[in-house]
Amino acid sequence: MYFNIILDTIVFFIAFFGMEGAARLMHKYVMHGFLWSIHKDHHIDMGHKFQRNNLFGLFFASISVAFFVTWAKTGNTVFASAGLGMAMYGLANLVVHDMIMHNSYLHLRDRKHSKYVTNLIAVHNMHHQNDGKNKGVNWGFLFYIPRIDVPPTLPKKR
Ligand SMILES: [Zn+2]
Numbered sequence: 001m002y003f004n005i006i007l008d009t010i011v012f013f014i015a016f017f018g019m020e021g022a023a024r025l026m027h028k029y030v031m032h033g034f035l036w037s038i039h040k041d042h043h044i045d046m047g048h049k050f051q052r053n054n055l056f057g058l059f060f061a062s063i064s065v066a067f068f069v070t071w072a073k074t075g076n077t078v079f080a081s082a083g084l085g086m087a088m089y090g091l092a093n094l095v096v097h098d099m100i101m102h103n104s105y106l107h108l109r110d111r112k113h114s115k116y117v118t119n120l121i122a123v124h125n126m127h128h129q130n131d132g133k134n135k136g137v138n139w140g141f142l143f144y145i146p147r148i149d150v151p152p153t154l155p156k157k158r
């Protein structure tokens with residue numbers, strides 16, 4: 001079996017952080033573009049029990065699975081690293097975006113969070129201030145990137 005711990009580690013991180021980039025591009029140009037009809041119910045409560053928007057998560061998950069299948073077929077662990085990086089990003093996104101930012105499933109939003117996470121919540125709230133297809137801000141999920149993202153407007157501390 002082919003195995004290179006350094007290459008595998010690098011690929012893992014490229015897949016993990018690359019997913020934030022891919023998700024941002026997808027969010028801005030596809031989800032708020034020609035596939036708005038699928039993303040719409042994440043912005044506007046349409047009474048769906050299961051948000052159509054979750055299909056985007058399933059789309060990325062299927063790519064991750066394809067990497068694991070390729071690993072199983074070839075024995076090349078670099079494919080497992082790529083699949084794992086994507087899967088870990090998906091998991092982090094589920095916790096941070098769904099459970100913390102939107103308070104779903106485990107309802108983690110109102111816990112005590114670090115300053116970074118508190119900022120992230122505010123940054124993502126700004127994305128949701130615009131419930132239309134166009135003119136959005138802050139397309140990211142796990143990271144706040146100065147100069148690309150509009151800084152959060154936090155309520156002033158007393
Ligand atoms: Zn959106």
Ligand SMILES: [Zn+2]
Nearest residue numbers: 042102124128
């Ligand atoms: Zn959201």
